[in-house]
Amino acid sequence: MNKSFINFRFAFIKKKSSVCKKKDRSILYFIAVVFVIGFSASCLKSIQYENITSYSKPCWSYDSKNLLYTSAGKLWLAEAPEFKPRVFYRGKEFKGNPICLSKHNLIAVQKADEVWIIDIQKRAVQNKIKINNKSNWLIDPWQQRIVFRDETCLWPAISSKNNLAEVKRSQDYFGRNELRINDKIVFSETGITWIFSPYGSPLSWSPDGSRLYFISAKSGWSKIYSINFDGSDLRQETYGDGDDREFTVLSNGTIIFVSNRLSRASWSLWMKTNKGDCKLLFDHGGFVKDVAVAHDEKSLAFQYSTPSEPFEIFIMNLLDKKIYQVTRANFKIKRGISSAEVINYRSKDRIIEAILYKPKMFTATGRYPAIIRVHGGPSMQSALAWNGLDHFLASNGYIVLAPNYTGSVGYGRIFEESNLNRIGYEDCEDIAEAANYLKKLPYIIGDAIGVMGSSYGGYITNLVIGKYPNIFSAAVSWYGISDWLTIFDFPKLHPIVKHFFLSRIGYKDKNYLLYKEASPLTYAESIKTPLLIAHGDDDIVVPIQQSELLYSKMRSLNKNVVIIKYSGQAHGWTSKKAKNDAYKRMIKWFNRYLKGQYKIDKR
Template identity: 35%
Template sequence: MNRLATSRAVLMMGVCALAAPTFAQTDRLNPDRPGTAVLTGTPARTLTDPRSLTSPAKADARPVPVADLFFTRSSYFASWLPDGQVLMAPDITGRINLWRVPKGGGFPLQLQQSEDKSFFPIATPDGKTIVYASDKGGAEIYDIFAIPANGGEAVNLTSTAEVTESGPFAVSMDSRLLAFNTREKTSATSNLAVIDLRTRKVRVLTDDKEAVYWLPKGFSPDGRYVYANRMPNSLANSSVWRVEVSTGKAKQIAGGAQAPFEALTAVSPDGKLLSLTSENAAGLRQAVVLDLASGQRAAVNPGPWPQVAGVFSPDGRSVVASANVNGRDEVYVFDVAAKRARRLALPDGRVSDPFGLLPAFSPDGHQLLFPHSSGSAPFDYWTHDLTTGQTTRLTRLSLASIDPDALPRTSVVNYKSADGTVVSAILWMPWNLKRDGSAPVVVMPHGGPTYQTTDEFDRLATALSSRGYIVIAPNPRGSTGYGRAFEIANRKDLGGRDLEDEAAAAKLLIASGYADPKKIGITGGSYGGFMTAMAIGRMPDFWAAAVAQYGIVDWKTMRERASPALREYVTALLGDPAIDPEVYKRTSPMTYLRDAKAPLLVLQGTNDIRVPAFEAEQMVKVLKDNGRIVDAKFYPEEGHGFVKRENQIDAAVRTVAWFDKYLKKER
């Protein structure tokens, strides 16, 4: 779960006692316990020798100001405008609004202003209108808005309080129709819909009854059909459908029993080809091009790492794809006729977006627009000239105080967990540490759990590592990026073997000779917040301090109060609570929090519909009732994750201060 109004009742749920509720990870492991041991993963990786880890010397190293890190802006979406300028949705003002970057770069022009986030922006092909989705206070009930491409008053095209209409969007070539997904507030089912941008008339094309998402990806050139992905709320599978606009008649084009996950990124300009992410027999997702007439699939660049299909060039002769190589991107351009791919020389780190929409070809096809950040390089947009190979920074979203040369360096490490499973992690190593076993450590579990920490700029990790904390962000079993078997290996075992994977990361650092085993902290958001609470409850003697951000504490109460779509996702992870009540008890931190010893800080948005604030309230109450050290901060008008800059800064300052107090003091 990534970055909703909830009852603030403070009724305490019963804490269920199970046999052997805690584990120290020093006892002999029972191979028959829940969860799946995946001993090799995809692909095989070389293990990191802990003694090979080093803390470089740097005489002028200093802590990075926390507030400056959050004035180093980021952006969630970007695309080319028809005239060659770039549309983006950065947080320049501390709010996610729409801006336009001139050709060749320069200071961007703000197109609209709102206290609420602007997501999924897209320009109509005629270049006259920009459409985007926005909600109120993080509540995730979106409406569709439109503004003139040159700026102007935003018009709410849908204005429905009990229905959410959101992206990703697709626009017909005549700029008249916009395809989107729509869902009633109380339903787990979304459907595919179109709105006529001239008349504002909405038509819902599908009438699905199952708990699914419908995600439009493109129109046929004549506007007769919409192509969309149909994906269950579990996110485990995907299929591609062609839906006739006039009748709503739907036909499955890709995916199904023979290919459980096939997701469309783009339709070629002539409508003859589809760019797909397709899962192979080994459970690894690869980029392919599907010829609609023949049904033949051409692999873009077969490899051992998962890939995401990208977009076509304006002439349809090329398509882009990216490979996720243990948390770092490689990008390829595929010649459709020659069926040959070439790798582009782009900066190390992340150079793609999660949707496959970036890198993107410029309107003339000569350049690619891509995002870039790494652990030591703040976020910016760049362009790559496909003729000369020159790479140019388009934006400068950072502050002068955030000097990449002064930031702690990241590396990818691979280690064995308690049962031999190979796990990878991103490591931020501070400057000037002594190999004397005195350094504090912060483990940062990610959200999801179907997610992956990659080598990209992380404000909190940078704040901590520049202050002498070794920061490590594992990708335990249950993470994406290592094949389907690894991704589903934590089903019905949340906070079990994957918690062992998190703890093993800290043990790697202890074995390096740098880390103090009595100064191990943990912090994360969403599923990372769940993992934080599970860690201090189930391994009470291992962790010295913790900060839980909008995390689950009781899967049953979370499932009862969360959004309908999230209920289905939880069911896919844990089963039906009526059938598997013991699974819900065993995997809920509430079962173990009575045993927690580490001081805990809780951070939570009041409007969170994914992990409602009741979860945080329960956590605080059980710890207070048991005499533990606990503090909490609730942020009004924030949902799942904090998007307002002042709240992001406050949360980070509190987190750093908490660890300074409980990890850096002598114990």
């Protein structure tokens, strides 16, 4: 045995650096570097399932020969008949949905703080319109102009006859949703079931501009209604169980729409003919969104995803119903990294539907830690679609459960509005019961269950570990609320967010007890679960002060809590660097407390 090896082993075991020579130190450095690179590569391999290529809603040119969309900061074009995508305009700042301008092969698309008007045939920019920091604006495709609206106006839509429709929320205690045409109230409804639209606008004009079509849960399910531009002749257009949304009206009165009437967790493509009957156009048990009908009404484009495949853009020929795939940017993502299935569990008197993910190498005889991932909203849904966060957690060896708790969309108006003026009760209880469901599964390690969520999911995470302190072994909260009593005092809070929160919790002078009982800060003393908090300091949806309040309170009580602040980050992770860092810290946190691995960097 040579001397250098003896010195290396002696230095490594006895930790006497004075004996370790330069060559031996090099070997130690090499081993350390290999370990760090290996661990980082493992994390990045998992993070790839979140950092996929995403697309805007596609847009057809006026001649129906070109399909355009934005992706990765570039403007893309797919030209008939092959519809093979190519970069139409390079750059890093194209974003949002391109919009076709009427009777011209012109499109409008946002680039940074400008809207560019581009001639498709000449591939030339005809005009650039400054929008600066104004967030609520729309493109008038008929007059080729930008229309700015007050931030309390939702989903403005302009007809070919220059009529402006939009939704406003009344500023009184009743919280009415007011549908206005040219600032005249034509329809109003209390509740929140169409004040918020997670996918697509709930307003659309008929091609001739005579009728406005909109979404309302007046019947108990979200259905399509229509009304004349003068506010007369209100009609319900679609019927049956299940929510209908994201629709387009054709010139003959046919309506193309997305619905979950077959299965609550999957969204398929439907057509209501001008004779009144509904026909299924496309269903493969996944998720359809961003439907765009060509101007000649012979084709439509849409995005489609399954739990094992990210969203891609497809085209359907409406004459023969043949399907063509346009984009394939995510083909390198490994399919089948984890399996997903719909399960149901009981939460008191309620049946809660959830999506259960299992690691790729899952075996029924194995034993696994678990994480409950709480979706945001709450007017959102965990569906049978690609979710990079769930795959990321499952790829690290966790069973992942994503419940559609009380207040989620897709299950009818009664279910969605059950937590009005009751937030923090049934919805929080549903997450606690999800953990009890997991503990009964033979392959779950009962004392190794974590919980995490972002936005409203972060709020529920903060709350559930305080109200149910003996259930979870680790928690991660991203940009969640901690104190309802102070959140409305934040001067930069976005007005739409403020109105949405008020529609759930009411006003403080009327519901002070609810404000207090629904605040995680109230239960800080009861928290036993190690909590990792992450928040951006440029958040105007949930200000970072909310996370700082809970962190400070827990630290004063000597609780196990760490906060990570991201400079310049708004609501959600707006940079890949911040997102990747948040993911790495999250998985190290869970690995430490659910698997007993790794030390936590508290910087």
